Amino acid sequence: MELNRRTVIAGAAAAGIAAATTAGGTAQAAGGGGSTGGRGKPVKTLFGRLADGTKVHSWSLENGGTRMKVLSYGGIVQSLEVPDRRGRYANVSLGFDTLEEYVASSPYFGALIGRYGNRIDKGRFTLDGTAYQLSVNDGENSLHGGAQGFDKRVWDVEPFTRGSDVGLHLHHTSVDGEMGYPGTLRAKVTYTLTRDGDWRIDYEATTDRATVVNLTSHVYWNLAGESSGSIHDHELSIAASRYTPVDSGLIPTGELAKVAGTPFDFRRAKPIGRDIRTAHQQVLYGQGFDHNWALDKGVTARPEHAATLRDPSSGRTLRIATNEPGLQFYSGNFLDGTLVGTGGRVYRQGDGLCLETQHFPDSPNQPSFPSTVLRPGETYRTTTIHSFGA
Secondary structure, three states: OOOOOOOOOOOOHHHOEOOOOOOOOOOOOOOOOOOOOOOEEEEEEEEEEEOOOOEEEEEEEEEOOEEEEEEOEOOOEEEEEEEOOOOOEEEOEOOOOOHHHHHHHOOOOOEEEOOEOOEEHHHEEEEOOEEEEOOOOEOOEEEOOOOOOHHHOEOEEEEEEEOOEEEEEEEEEEOOOHHHOOOOEEEEEEEEEOOOOOEEEEEEEEEOOOEEOEOEEEOOEOOOOOOOOOOOOOEEEEOOOEEEOEOOOOOEOOOOEEOOOOOOOOOOOEEHHHOOOOOOHHHHHHOOOEEEEEOOOOOOOOOEEEEEEEOOOOOOEEEEEEOOOEEEEEOOOOOOOOEEOOOOOEEOOOOOEEEEEEOOOOHHHOOOOOOOEEOOOOOEEEEEEEEEEO
């Protein structure tokens, strides 16, 4: 079976799995239910074992009124709970109850993505005169690092408390040639919950050989609550006056097109569903939105505002700031009713959306796009901050 978003089968069958040793595999963070917004030390529990016996753990975190559960498998955010305007908590990220489901059939729910987030045309690029062939897993293209990307690796996790913050350091070493990428890449990703309840992601990486890297997070958001239905009434704004049109394989053409007068104009907040069925060729290619917006701010030294998402029914809001130049907005077009989430209901088209901060898709083959090349002696660093409100 072809591994791509259209079949929503992103798990690697070769990885295999033994039955999860716990059904939910998570524990409440120390400090109680969390409605007080207090900080608790990260709590570790066994979530399951892979077929080779490798243990996968779940970490529960709480701070500033935000609760989250993170798996060592794929750095997956299994759940993230925030209150609505009445103080009622709900999990606002899509996911599964068991490790088996994540390994077998996850469309990257909540995962860390690497080495290269998004698509590379035909899985090929040339760097310093050498041609490289990557793992192909999305038709003829490479998507999110290939068939065994960072989302399918067990990360080393180190919990921390620092001042008023609480969080996790996640480490993974990707060896030279893994999924076709050159160089041994040492990646460190830090998840931090701040005293204000913000979720901050800091990405770092170094290499011993010139390579390309583009790390991101693939949480599927539904601010009304996981399993609550469509996100088409969510209101979204994106601080971008241009986007990167794609071909029928969702590979950028190289153009930076104006959003003005198109369904891609989110400069002012509007319901996601307003234009999602417009007979625009780009919408038809993505079966909805599955495109990269070129943020007006470009690459910045510090995180700056990129997008705001709001659910009118609950009042919950999500503001995203990043120093990345791009944002991939994916409207959950290929969720097809075959996956059952943590709420016990099937996920259908549009039941969640992704807002992936990133460099642009296929940048290694697009010299006009911001570079994703990392060389020895350099450190890849990027930060994304998610701020919640109601």
